[in-house]
Amino acid sequence: MFNRGPVSVQNAGPSAAGLPRFMTAAPGQAASGLGPDAREATQLAILFIEDSLADFTLMRAVLVDAGLNVSAQCVDTETTMRQALAERAWDAIISDHSLPTFSGLRALKVAKEVGFRGPFLIVSGAIGEETAVEAMRAGADDYVMKNNLRRLPPALERGLREVQTRDQRQRAETALASAHDQLNAVFSATPVALFAISRERTVTMWSPACEDLTGLGSTDTLSRSFALPSQPDTWKLLTLIAPALDGTEVRGLPFSIETKGENRELLVSASPLSGSPPSGCVVALSDVTHLAHAQAELSRSESQLRELSRHTERVRENERAELAREIHDDLGALVTRIRADLALARRRSREKETAQLLDEAEQMVASLGEAISRIARAMRPPVLDFGIVAAIEWQARDFAQHTGITVNVHTNQDDLALELEQSIAVFRIFQEALTNVFKHAQATRVDVDLFADDSTLSLEVRDNGIGLSSDSLRKRTSFGLRGMMERVHGLGGWMDIGGSPQTGTPPFRGTTLMISIPLNPPTLSLPGGKSPHHEPEDQE
CATH class of the missing domain: 3.40.50.2300 (Response regulator)
Incomplete structure (x- = not known):
């Protein structure tokens, strides 16, 4: 020592x-x-x-x-x-x-x-x-x-x-405890209902949002077999998340659940945990009930708006038809009588200059009569009474005569009987399509295909013009296309228009307009105006 x-x-x-x-x-x-x-x-x-x-x-x-x-x-x-x-x-x-x-x-x-x-x-x-x-x-x-x-x-x-x-x-345990605390914090803070489930269908984690959604607390679920208040809902949800328990992620599957006396619309997503096969999965239930209600309300509003648009079009067409009849019957008869009186006065006139003036007045009244007839036909073409095929062919000839643009019509029907509302809608759409060709396309040729079978009528209008730019399709003042779309939607059909803008020298690829309507449409238009084809923005 x-x-x-x-x-x-x-x-x-x-x-x-x-x-x-x-x-x-x-x-x-x-x-x-x-x-x-x-x-x-x-x-x-x-x-x-x-x-x-x-x-x-x-x-x-x-x-x-x-x-x-x-x-x-x-x-x-x-x-x-x-x-x-x-x-x-x-x-x-x-x-x-x-x-x-x-x-x-x-x-x-x-x-x-x-x-x-x-x-x-x-x-x-x-x-x-x-x-x-x-x-x-x-x-x-x-x-x-x-x-x-x-x-x-x-x-x-x-x-x-x-x-x-x-x-x-100790470091691993500390890190694990920290991760567990963070996970618990995420589970507690997120508004999305989250829970974890093992391969044996035992609940291992249950967030407060799950309790709010289902009414089941953690004491009712943790370490127990997964079960919702409704047995059918339980089996349906387990079926939806089954791929995640086999290692495949599940994303955004629709699921509805009745809880607390209310039907809730959910989107289900699930991610597998580690392991092969996975030891379980984490499930997220996103409550989109308010979005579903908003979408339903929007669909109802769109349906009502289209019904109003259809009603307005019917009233407008009826007014046009009535006005066309009045113009033809009243003004036409008056013009005819004036011409007769002028002709009689000219024949009885002994003065050459007076007779010449009466002859000129008779010619002007004759021109007025032709203008009245033309306006009446434009407001309600009588050719519609002979069927949509005849009306399309007449409009094509009239357009070619007045514009010099060649129009070729192809159809698989010699005579096609449609309801009056359908005939008017298809005819007006065709008129607007030709008007757009004349105003915008710089085309020299238009090809028209009109085909129908037992259930569907389709109309395709193609030109060899300069095509359409994306800006033209997005114009908010394109009321012509807007009107065409409303007419097609009102009949339960769809419409598609396309054509890339071209530069240089002809020939161009031009623009193609396609519409399709059911020949036995439902009473109401399609909810939300959905169609299987992309619908462009409107062009005038």
Whole structure:
């Protein structure tokens, strides 16, 4: 036994440049699993609690002989031990069991108080089994008898490995706890109803939003077989998420559930958990009830608007027909009588100049009669009474005569009987299509295909003009196309128009307009105006 201050000793020979790794690394990080060369280069900072300088020198020599690069300091009192622990970080502590004013168990307690995390080994010349067990229970990593110091190096390295493993496990547990807390926070904060389910259909997580949606709390669901208040809803939802339990993600499947006396519209998504096959899946239930209600209300509004548009068109066509009849019958008859009177006055006139003036007036009245007839035909073409095929062919000839643009009509029907509303709508659409060709296309030729079978009528109008740009299709003032679309939708059909703008010299690809209407349309137009074809923005 001896009294002295702290004794510091390092291995002979040059030290590695910079700070020793154990000054910054976790205890035991470098020595674990190292070969002889690596252990020689890795310096271990070891604090010895020992009152015998000879024993300290011997233990250090044993470690050096085992190939360990040791930086050692020896203390023999609690005060000097606390001072050494405060001055630097240590990789390990090796303590004598019994000292004159100190003990190994007390040193172990001090090490714990200051937060030492490395291995703590006890060496003793004579230690009983009960004392050794007490030291191990108190937290010592191992004990070595002084008469068997060859066990010291492997015991130290084993302790360093165990500390490293313990630290890694603690870090993993901390990270897992943090991830679990974050997941719980996400589950609690998200407005989307989330729950997790195992392959055995056991609920493992249940968010507050799920409780709000279903009325089932976590105590009713966790660690129990998945079940909704309604058994049919349970089986339907399990069927929807079944692919996720087999490893395939599920995205946005519609699902409705009746809960709290209200029908809720949901979108179901599910992601498989890890494993092959997956250990389970996480399910998200997005409540889109308000969106479904809004969509239904929008569809009803669109349907009502189209019904109003159809009614307005019917009233307008009826007014046109009535006005055309009045113009033809009243004004036409009046013009005819005026012509007759002028002709009679001309024949009875004895003055040449008066007769000439009467003749000119008769010719002007004749022109007025022709204009009246033309206006009446435009307002309500009488040819519609002979069927839509005849009306299309008449309009094509009239357009070609007045514009010089060639129009070819092809049809598989010589006579096609449609309802009056259908005939008028198709005829007006054809009129507007030809008007657009004349105003915008710069075309020299138009081909028209009119085909019908037992259930559908289709009309296609193609020109060889300059085509349409996307800006033209998006014009908000394109009331011509808007009117055509409304007419087609009102009949339960669809319309498509396309044509890329071309530059350079002819021939061009032009524009193609297609419409299709059912010959036995439903009473109401299609909800929301949906059609299987893309509908462009309107063009005038």
